[in-house]
Amino acid sequence: MADTIQQQLDAIEQDALAQVEQAGDAALLEAVRVRFLGKKGELTAILRGFGALSADERPAAGKRVNATKQRVHDAIARREASVAEAVRAARLSGHQLDVTLPSFGSPAGHIHPLAAMTREICDTLGALGFSIADGPEIEDDYHNFEALNIPPEHPARDMQDTFFIEDGLLLRTHTSPVQIRVMQEVQPPLMIIAPGAVYRIDDDNTHSPMFHQVEGLMVDEGINFAHLKYVLTTFLRETFGPDSPVRFRPSYFPFTEPSAEVDIGCVICGGKGRSETGNCRVCKGTGWLEILGAGMVDPAVFEHVGYDSERYSGFAFGVGVERIAMLKYGISDIRLFFANDQRFLEQF
Numbered sequence: 001m002a003d004t005i006q007q008q009l010d011a012i013e014q015d016a017l018a019q020v021e022q023a024g025d026a027a028l029l030e031a032v033r034v035r036f037l038g039k040k041g042e043l044t045a046i047l048r049g050f051g052a053l054s055a056d057e058r059p060a061a062g063k064r065v066n067a068t069k070q071r072v073h074d075a076i077a078r079r080e081a082s083v084a085e086a087v088r089a090a091r092l093s094g095h096q097l098d099v100t101l102p103s104f105g106s107p108a109g110h111i112h113p114l115a116a117m118t119r120e121i122c123d124t125l126g127a128l129g130f131s132i133a134d135g136p137e138i139e140d141d142y143h144n145f146e147a148l149n150i151p152p153e154h155p156a157r158d159m160q161d162t163f164f165i166e167d168g169l170l171l172r173t174h175t176s177p178v179q180i181r182v183m184q185e186v187q188p189p190l191m192i193i194a195p196g197a198v199y200r201i202d203d204d205n206t207h208s209p210m211f212h213q214v215e216g217l218m219v220d221e222g223i224n225f226a227h228l229k230y231v232l233t234t235f236l237r238e239t240f241g242p243d244s245p246v247r248f249r250p251s252y253f254p255f256t257e258p259s260a261e262v263d264i265g266c267v268i269c270g271g272k273g274r275s276e277t278g279n280c281r282v283c284k285g286t287g288w289l290e291i292l293g294a295g296m297v298d299p300a301v302f303e304h305v306g307y308d309s310e311r312y313s314g315f316a317f318g319v320g321v322e323r324i325a326m327l328k329y330g331i332s333d334i335r336l337f338f339a340n341d342q343r344f345l346e347q348f
């Protein structure tokens with residue numbers, strides 16, 4: 001009886017090894033494995049023939065079945081390894097690298113639209129004679145508020161939602177503290193612009209907690225509002241076109257007196273205030289867009305930096321870089337500048 005089982009085993013093993021050898025890929029090998037070693041496989045089925053064996057014969061027969069299973073198992077494993085190696089070799093030879101071929105080159109990056117806008121603003125003002133000054137983004141209360149005529153408890157502090165750090169330090173809410181730092185170091189005459197990042201607690205589609213300004217300051221003997229008007233009108237017409245309407249409205253800032261807000265004719269509706277569907281949404285029907293704040297430097301600011309306000313006068317202005325870029329390029333959501341979406345950035 002045991003001899004019959006051995007004959008069956010030999011036949012199955014021969015068959016299995018032949019099929020393993022023929023299987024050319026992983027799927028075929030798996031089919032062979034299931035056929036011979038699976039739960040319903042041929043080598044498992046042979047165990048059912050054990051019922052005819054005597055109790056003495058069973059252990060030896062069981063050992064033979066297991067030894068056969070192990071050999072078939074090993075053969076499959078070896079074949080799997082060689083099939084995988086063949087697949088890998090085929091893939092490599094299909095992707096042979098010809099290092100003598102010309103390369104495609106690296107795609108060139110380009111300047112971020114806000115950096116480009118900042119440069120354009122600085123170039124325009126630079127041509128009028130302003131030079132660039134720099135200051136820290138982490139400021140103290142004195143330079144950000146007090147020296148700019150915003151003492152503690154001044155209601156103007158509520159106009160700017162400030163990120164406070166500690167020990168009287170804060171993230172600057174405007175580029176105006178650079179004015180103070182420059183005037184503490186340099187005597188008039190001076191003409192400076194200070195581009196840079198500023199921070200306020202504000203986040204919606206027209207406000208970002210971090211945004212950019214360009215500050216301007218001109219101080220000398222005999223500087224008056226006409227100089228301010230000339231510089232800003234020239235700057236805005238360079239930026240938005242030579243025929244752009246520009247108007248000055250009275251306003252209030254703690255560090256300038258008198259103060260003005262400056263508007264340009266709406267770039268969306270051409271100043272008409274109306275679109276085909278009704279009131280222009282961008283200028284809300286007024287035909288004007290507020291573009292920057294400016295004014296004559298308050299004598300109280302000069303006193304903080306030790307300038308003689310009887311002798312010197314000056315003007316200052318602050319431009320929002322995002323604001324100008326949004327209007328110039330028709331962008332309705334400020335957050336697009338900071339999302340780093342290439343589909344947006346590549347348009348510039």
Ligand SMILES: [Zn+2]
Nearest residue numbers: 266269280283
């Ligand atoms: Zn409009």
